[in-house]
Each structure stands twice: as structure tokens, then as C-alpha cells.
Amino acid sequence: MSTGTAIHTEHLTKRYRQRLAVDDLSLEVQRGEIFGFVGENGAGKTTTIRLLLGLAKPTDGRVDVLGFDPRDSRRAHLLMAKLGYVSETRAMYDWMRVSAIIDFCAGVHGETWDHDQARALVERFGFDLSLKVKELSRGKRALLMLLLAVAHWPELLVLDEPSSGLDPVARREILEQVIETIQAEGRTVFFSSHLLDEVERVADRVGFLHEGKLVMVESLDALHARWRRVRLVWPGEPKGISLIKGVSRVVGDGREQAVITDSFSDDLCRALGEFGAEQITPEPLSLEDIFVEVVRRN
Amino acid sequence: MMRELLWKEWRESRPAVIAGAVWLAATALFFVKVQGDVDLPRSLMTGVMILYVLGPFVTLVLLAGSRLWGEQHRGTRDFLLTQPVPLRRIIMAKWAMTLAIGFVIVSLFALLLYAMLIRPESSHVEAPGFGWLMTLGIFALLLMALLLLLDSLAWRGWPTLRVALMVAVTVIMIVALTHGAEPTLRDAVGWLVVAGVLLAVAWPLAMRFRGDPLLPELSWHAGGESALSHQPLGPTRAVLGLAWRRLFPVGVALLVLPPLALVIDHAIRWMREEEFPLTRGLFDIYLLLFLLPLAGAVLGCLGRIVEEGEGSAPLTRTLPLSIGRAQLIELLTAVGLYAALVAVAVIFSPLLLIGFEDLQGLKEVAMLLARSAVLGLLLLGVGFVLVRVPLITPWAGQVAVGFVALWVLTSRIILGERGFIDLGDWRWIVLIAVAIAAPWLGVWLSWGREVR
Numbered sequence: 001m002s003t004g005t006a007i008h009t010e011h012l013t014k015r016y017r018q019r020l021a022v023d024d025l026s027l028e029v030q031r032g033e034i035f036g037f038v039g040e041n042g043a044g045k046t047t048t049i050r051l052l053l054g055l056a057k058p059t060d061g062r063v064d065v066l067g068f069d070p071r072d073s074r075r076a077h078l079l080m081a082k083l084g085y086v087s088e089t090r091a092m093y094d095w096m097r098v099s100a101i102i103d104f105c106a107g108v109h110g111e112t113w114d115h116d117q118a119r120a121l122v123e124r125f126g127f128d129l130s131l132k133v134k135e136l137s138r139g140k141r142a143l144l145m146l147l148l149a150v151a152h153w154p155e156l157l158v159l160d161e162p163s164s165g166l167d168p169v170a171r172r173e174i175l176e177q178v179i180e181t182i183q184a185e186g187r188t189v190f191f192s193s194h195l196l197d198e199v200e201r202v203a204d205r206v207g208f209l210h211e212g213k214l215v216m217v218e219s220l221d222a223l224h225a226r227w228r229r230v231r232l233v234w235p236g237e238p239k240g241i242s243l244i245k246g247v248s249r250v251v252g253d254g255r256e257q258a259v260i261t262d263s264f265s266d267d268l269c270r271a272l273g274e275f276g277a278e279q280i281t282p283e284p285l286s287l288e289d290i291f292v293e294v295v296r297r298n
Numbered sequence: 299m300m301r302e303l304l305w306k307e308w309r310e311s312r313p314a315v316i317a318g319a320v321w322l323a324a325t326a327l328f329f330v331k332v333q334g335d336v337d338l339p340r341s342l343m344t345g346v347m348i349l350y351v352l353g354p355f356v357t358l359v360l361l362a363g364s365r366l367w368g369e370q371h372r373g374t375r376d377f378l379l380t381q382p383v384p385l386r387r388i389i390m391a392k393w394a395m396t397l398a399i400g401f402v403i404v405s406l407f408a409l410l411l412y413a414m415l416i417r418p419e420s421s422h423v424e425a426p427g428f429g430w431l432m433t434l435g436i437f438a439l440l441l442m443a444l445l446l447l448l449d450s451l452a453w454r455g456w457p458t459l460r461v462a463l464m465v466a467v468t469v470i471m472i473v474a475l476t477h478g479a480e481p482t483l484r485d486a487v488g489w490l491v492v493a494g495v496l497l498a499v500a501w502p503l504a505m506r507f508r509g510d511p512l513l514p515e516l517s518w519h520a521g522g523e524s525a526l527s528h529q530p531l532g533p534t535r536a537v538l539g540l541a542w543r544r545l546f547p548v549g550v551a552l553l554v555l556p557p558l559a560l561v562i563d564h565a566i567r568w569m570r571e572e573e574f575p576l577t578r579g580l581f582d583i584y585l586l587l588f589l590l591p592l593a594g595a596v597l598g599c600l601g602r603i604v605e606e607g608e609g610s611a612p613l614t615r616t617l618p619l620s621i622g623r624a625q626l627i628e629l630l631t632a633v634g635l636y637a638a639l640v641a642v643a644v645i646f647s648p649l650l651l652i653g654f655e656d657l658q659g660l661k662e663v664a665m666l667l668a669r670s671a672v673l674g675l676l677l678l679g680v681g682f683v684l685v686r687v688p689l690i691t692p693w694a695g696q697v698a699v700g701f702v703a704l705w706v707l708t709s710r711i712i713l714g715e716r717g718f719i720d721l722g723d724w725r726w727i728v729l730i731a732v733a734i735a736a737p738w739l740g741v742w743l744s745w746g747r748e749v750r
Contacts, residue, residue, distance in 0.1 A: 050376075053376075053379075053380060054379075055376050055379060055380070073385045074384070074385075076379075076384075076385065077381075077382045077383055077384045077385070078382070080379075080380050080381060080382040080383075081382035083380070085376075085380045087376055087377065087380075089373055089376075091373035091374050091376065091377055092374065092377050093306070093374055093377070095309065095310075096309075103302075104302050104305075104306065105381065107299065107301065107302035108299050108302050108303070108381045108382060108383050109381075109382055110299065110382075112382075
């Protein structure tokens, strides 16, 4: 993994009239990282991405992407040359044929366009070059946009809900392509999704966005290590376990209970044992479970 | 890089170019083949207004407008802006292609008209000075250039400059080159506003500067008739009246087309299960598309009434139309036409300024003013009908009133929201009923009277 920062935001804020879409977001994404940007629908993920790409103007705060200010229209094209973007809407020129839109992008990218890579992806994704973009299925459309986004080997690949609404085959293709893209050293992927299983499969680090606020940023490994569900069997009716340090929430009642913890450790198990638990069984939490817990807490 | 951009612009403009060429060819064919055989000079005279003013103007506005709406409306703006192309090149490609196409269209218009005027059988018609063609071309290109410069406003955010837009278009043009403005679909409304202002202000100014009359001057002789089409405040009724006749159906056509487009658009969206109903921005655009031709159609109707009403309507036969009155009426109608455009432009300027998102209150005021202005025009038209026409052309009254009804129906039913006039308001029903009944009452009361 190469060193350096790919994305840096400071107190980034975007307000639409009465609605705060992005609220004081400070974030740093390192080069070579796969960063999963997670949030419910309407949490502000797309707005944040648009701010990162200079497609929207921040109400407040600062953005730096690959060393560029994306709002500097005189230099934005230099940033775009190092960047690949798959939008949530996947809007392209519908009237163009697949071959034409590939040629169009190849033309505007110039020498950085890897024709071999483009051809290989056309083959791999099974594109009919004579079809018009508007004739493509939703999945193929997403794959085409991905092709256009990666054929110049971008330093930063930004994906906004890349697999939302797609069938499992197309989703898998996209994820595999993302993984391939970052296999080359120093390439960074920033992708937003509300499909947490796919984030879990590929991301190194995740950020949880809730109502425009970045409520947590952490590596997946650390999250999984910290967050656990501990199943407990008590000899009788337990009382006051929520007071034990490290217990976030207690689920269930009676003899069999579970505690959700965001600071799992041997000390916690020991404390639960001292409290009288007969059986203590720690279980990992999925990213989705962790996200729900974090959102519930906020 | 530029090659790809120009190619894209050309492919996106191609439908408009084809449509423009077909329309141009059809118009020319109509004048030469259908009407020309009967009375070519007169036909050419009547076509001047359309060929010279409406044709290039409408085509250019559509072309320039589509450059903005195309990217924004189809959602491809983000795709384009995330390509590694400098913003200035994107804008340059748009300008270059639209200007090139516009130049071809304007030249075609001019050449076709010129060719028709120098046909052997119409040699007794003096062709307009070539300077006119040049002026027209320069004006059209300037207009388009202005629109295209404003287009650059569509690319980056700078709301305070939008406020300055209507105050000093020139200043904004310079700013647009360096900064631009973040687009909203509703900005497109402003295009037509600016175009209206330019047409209303720049054209007369250009003509004033050249020392020419407002419209091309033609002298013609056909059969026993002869006239000079345009002298300042002179008896220009020959061409003006005939032109009104042409403006009138054009206005009607323009009035009918937007609702038709809306219906088709709705049907397509419904079939594709896409967004329904229309976005607010599109609604505003269609609203303005309604307004401008509506004003034109009413004035066209009014002009026709004035032209045909000399000494014939019962209420005016005791006061035969004199030369003095003719001059006055001509002046009023010409001023009225431009005043209407300016009024619509001014009324809608808040819509342009605010981008509609931040100052909802101003928009309400603008809508109120727009309603008042258009209804005022309609009532004025109906008033003229009532005064001058019942005996001669009672149908004109019905058509004028029909505009009101059509407007009500289209705004309420087709647009699917509380429209320009609330049909549920009984006062409007009464107004429409009175407006429809009154001309018939006039016909009935005047029946059998001698017409002088």
C-alpha cells in the first residue's frame, strides 16, 4: 500500500435550503485503500461524492482529492484524468452505441486510455458493440460505466452505489473488477453502498454516514474485533448486567440473553463470568448488525 | 479531444438541424408551389415575417436551449464533467457547433428567401437590400452567441451573479466565460426570457442603428395593387395585415404544440414507468412556452381584427378608419408586440434570478404578475373582438376566447397541477362564459345591419 492521502475533507458541509445533506464531514482516505461509505438511503452519500468530484458546491468546508481542489474548474480536468467514476444513475449518452461511447472516452482520455484493457473488458463483460447504450440492461449499463471508469487505470475509483438494483451476476462482476483495479499498487477505491454484505467483502475501512454526519470511521478488522454479540446462559434471572463495563445493549430476557458490545475483550468475558453466567459464547457481528447498532445509538 | 466533443455536439444537434431544414423546405415549398402560383408577391410578403423573424429566432432558441437542456435534462452533465476535458473546451465545443449550425440555418433562410424574391415571375418585386440579410444574420448569430455565453452559466454555481444577470447581461457574459453557474433545469426558463429581451430590445436597436424600419422593406406591384411594405409610420397595412394573418396561425400552432408535446411526454413516461408527473422545472419551461406564443397569438388575432375591421364593424362605422388612425394602430400593435415580449421577460426575470429554490415568495409574485399580464392581453384581445369584429369575422372572437379555454384546460388538466388559472374558481367560469357569449351577442344584435 502506498503512502499518502487520496481524499481529505475538512468540515465539509452542504445545505439545501432547510435540509442539511452533509454535516461537518471530516474524512481522510489513504492511497491504496478500499473505503466503503455506508449509509441509509438519503444519508448524504451521493451528495458527499458529488462534493468530492466538484459536481456540487460545498456550503462550507474544504475538499482535497489527489492533491486537487475539485472546484477549481481550470484544473478539474487534471483530477478527472486520474479518476474513474460510476454514478448512481449510470447516466451516459443513450443515443451512442457501445463502441461509440468507448471511442468517445478513449478520445477524451488520450494516451492514458488502455485500449487493451478496454477490449479485454468488452470481451469479459460480453458487450455487443453495435448496441446503443439505451438498449443495454441495467446490469450491462453499470458494467459499461465501470469499463469506462477503469480503462485508463485511474488512481482513484469512485463508485456510487455501483451494484444497487443489479442481479447477483452483475454484482459479482463489479466487485471482482473493483478488486482487480486496486491490485495495482497505489490505486484507491471509494465506494458508497447501502448493501453492506458487498462492502464487507471488499472494503478495508468503512465510514458510517447517518443523516449527513459521519458517525464512525474504522477498519473492518478493528470493527469486527471490537463489536461482538455474546450469548449468555444464566442459572437464574440475571439483574443489572447492562451496568457491566463494555455492554452496549442487552437482548432478550429470562435465562438466555445476549449482550451487544462495542468493546469486546477477555475482561468483558471475565466480568460476565464473575456475574454468574454459566455459558459465555462470543459471536462475530456482521457489518449490517454493527451499522444498525451504530445508527440506533446515534 | 475537441474532435470527440464536436462530434458529440453535432450528433446531438442533428435532429434539430433536420427538423429545421424540413420546416424550412416545407415553408419555401408552400410559398412557391402552393401559394406562389396564385399570387407569389403577396405570398412572399406574408412570408417575410415568418421567414425573417420567427424562423431563425425559433430555430436558434431551440438550438441554443437544447445545448443546455440536453445535458441537464438527460442527466449526462455529471458524466461529461467527470471526463478529463477542460471546462472551457466543453463550452467551446458547444458554442462552435451551435454557431456553425446556426450560421448554416440562418444563411439557408436568407438565401432561400432571396432566391424566391428574384424569381422571374416576381421580378417586379424589389428584393430587400442585402444589408438586411447581413443584419439578420449578424443579429441572429449575436443572439445565439449571447445565449451560448449564458449557457456557460449552467456549469458552475454563482447565485449572486444570476441576480446581476438581468441587470447587466454583458457583465454576466464576461463572468460566464470565467466562472459560470451551477445549473438547474429551471435556468432554461431564463433562456427564453433573455431571448425575449434580446428580441424586444436588440432588434429595434439594431434597426434603429442601421436607420431601417423594424421589418424588411419591400415595394411590390401585383395586378392593380401596389404598395410599399414598410415606411416609418406609413400605410404599411398591406404587409402588416397580411403578416398578421400568418402570425395568427403560427401562434395557434405554437399554442397547440406544447400541450401536445406534454401529452406525448406524459404518455411516454407513463409507458416507461418513469418519473411522473413532470418535474417542476419542465413545468416552468412549458409554462413559458405557453406564454410567449399566447401573447403572440392574441396580438396576431388583434392585428388581424384591426386590419380587417376598417369601417366595417358597427361600433366604428361612424368613425371610418383614417390614415391617422391607421398609423396609430400600427404603432400600437408594433409597440404592443414588443412590449408584450418585454413584459413577459421582465415578469419572468425573477424566475431566472432565483433559480426557484431559494426565493419561493418571489416566484409566487412573478406568477401572479404573469397571470395578470397574460389575462390582460387576453381580455384586450377579446375587447377588440367585441368592438370591431362581430359582423365580419365572428369566428375570430371564438378563437380569441378559445385561447382562454384552451389555456385553462391545458394548464389544469394536462399539466396535472394547480395551473395558470384555477378552473375550480367560479369567477373564471363566469369570465369564460361571458367572453364566449359576448361575441355571439354582438353578431345577433348586428344581424342584418348594413355594413358600410
